[in-house]
Amino acid sequence: MRLLVVGGGVAGAATALAARRVGLDVTVLERRAAVDRDAGSWITLAPNGLDVLDRLGVLDAARAVGWPGHTNRLLASGGRVLGEVPLGTPLAGGSVALTMKRSALSALLVDAAVAAGADLRLGAAAASVEVGTGGGTPAAVLADGSRPTGDVLVGADGVWSRVRRALDPGAPAPRYVGMVNFGGVTADTDWSERLAPGAWHFVFGRHCFTGAFPLTDGRVVWFVNEPRPQVTADERAATSEARWRDHLADLASADVGPAAELVAAGRLELAGDNTHDLARVPTWHGPASVLVGDAVHAPAPSSGQGAAMALEDAAVLVDLLRHRGLAGLPAYEAGRRRRVEGIVRAGARTTSAKMPGPVGRVVRDAFLRGLAASGVMAREVLGTTAHRLDAHLLEPAR
Numbered sequence: 001m002r003l004l005v006v007g008g009g010v011a012g013a014a015t016a017l018a019a020r021r022v023g024l025d026v027t028v029l030e031r032r033a034a035v036d037r038d039a040g041s042w043i044t045l046a047p048n049g050l051d052v053l054d055r056l057g058v059l060d061a062a063r064a065v066g067w068p069g070h071t072n073r074l075l076a077s078g079g080r081v082l083g084e085v086p087l088g089t090p091l092a093g094g095s096v097a098l099t100m101k102r103s104a105l106s107a108l109l110v111d112a113a114v115a116a117g118a119d120l121r122l123g124a125a126a127a128s129v130e131v132g133t134g135g136g137t138p139a140a141v142l143a144d145g146s147r148p149t150g151d152v153l154v155g156a157d158g159v160w161s162r163v164r165r166a167l168d169p170g171a172p173a174p175r176y177v178g179m180v181n182f183g184g185v186t187a188d189t190d191w192s193e194r195l196a197p198g199a200w201h202f203v204f205g206r207h208c209f210t211g212a213f214p215l216t217d218g219r220v221v222w223f224v225n226e227p228r229p230q231v232t233a234d235e236r237a238a239t240s241e242a243r244w245r246d247h248l249a250d251l252a253s254a255d256v257g258p259a260a261e262l263v264a265a266g267r268l269e270l271a272g273d274n275t276h277d278l279a280r281v282p283t284w285h286g287p288a289s290v291l292v293g294d295a296v297h298a299p300a301p302s303s304g305q306g307a308a309m310a311l312e313d314a315a316v317l318v319d320l321l322r323h324r325g326l327a328g329l330p331a332y333e334a335g336r337r338r339r340v341e342g343i344v345r346a347g348a349r350t351t352s353a354k355m356p357g358p359v360g361r362v363v364r365d366a367f368l369r370g371l372a373a374s375g376v377m378a379r380e381v382l383g384t385t386a387h388r389l390d391a392h393l394l395e396p397a398r
């Protein structure tokens, strides 16, 4: 069987690597002209995602580009600690979670897939796709007129997926979650020692929600979520990095915590990212085509699970294709839908908890303190991240 994968992000690259490990042929079409190794946002990969990396044989490669973490510390605007929530239970090797550039994760998966024999085509944007609904062979049409085909077409083309719309023209569009995301890194800051090692420090602030994570090399990774209407193309073009940083530092200066200083002294790597989620997609697959990752279930970043879900999808899908061929597609949907939709819903709840008004803030802080103290939050995180795929999934082909 040959897979034709549209998209070489986390979901597409993991699908390709999984396919090669069980002896399936795979072509990956990625519209970017080069493998992106350092751009964009930082993510924290929870233990359920690390477990899939382990099965794919790339956990050590991930450890080489990631920083270990174990806790989320929740703080009120005035600096009071509202609670501590674990990021999950450790894997056998001791890792709980790894914080890394998302592009570093997809790059290591791409590298391993190519080394294992995947056919990666860069600069190959699928202008349209034929999903094989009428019994035809699935194919993608590229800008140069070429038309690669496969036995199954895998849409791993992200939240704005073209494959999703080809499968179902009435498929839902992503929903703006009401927050714009900014992120960056600050070097040579004493916050790298003042912050607790291995912990994300989340401040539920007056005008924004911020996070800071100390790396062990003296840098601190941070982000700022600002509740506001979406950034328009005109606003983006007219706003310099320095102006965004001034604005963010100003927002964060209303709170006790590291964000204002980190933003003022740091490098902005992600500016004005309008954050979307995608809750329920009615059509996950056709007779010979299927969706994985953000193309079929994008949680808000607050869930901390989007990349881990994409990795789980890839492993489950490839194992079913290997054993059952195209007849495995309904089982893929049946096995995944409930879990991922629950995680998207939880992500939406967390996002809306970030930004109440002044009265709501006092209530919210008390509520968060109660949830953390009672262990409810920890149980929810541990429940999600303790998920492990079947032990025999993706056993290498002999």
Ligand SMILES: Cc1cc2nc3c(=O)[nH]c(=O)nc-3n(C[C@H](O)[C@H](O)[C@H](O)COP(=O)(O)OP(=O)(O)OC[C@H]3O[C@@H](n4cnc5c(N)ncnc54)[C@H](O)[C@@H]3O)c2cc1C
Binding pocket: 006, 007, 008, 009, 010, 011, 012, 029, 030, 031, 032, 041, 042, 043, 044, 045, 046, 049, 102, 124, 125, 126, 127, 156, 157, 158, 159, 162, 181, 273, 292, 293, 294, 295, 298, 299, 301, 303, 304, 305, 306, 307, 308, 309, 310
């Ligand atoms: C700010 C932010 C913070 C996040 N934090 C976390 C976190 O802490 N933990 C976590 O697990 N997840 C997190 N996520 C979510 C995670 O990054 C995504 O869920 C994950 O990257 C989805 O991977 P994907 O491969 O499905 O989609 P994408 O990463 O969007 O990849 C899609 C790929 O398809 C390519 N493509 C698109 N269209 C075409 C086409 N027509 N032809 C060819 N190629 C195409 C694109 O170039 C891209 O490479 C975060 C997301 C954001 C935005």
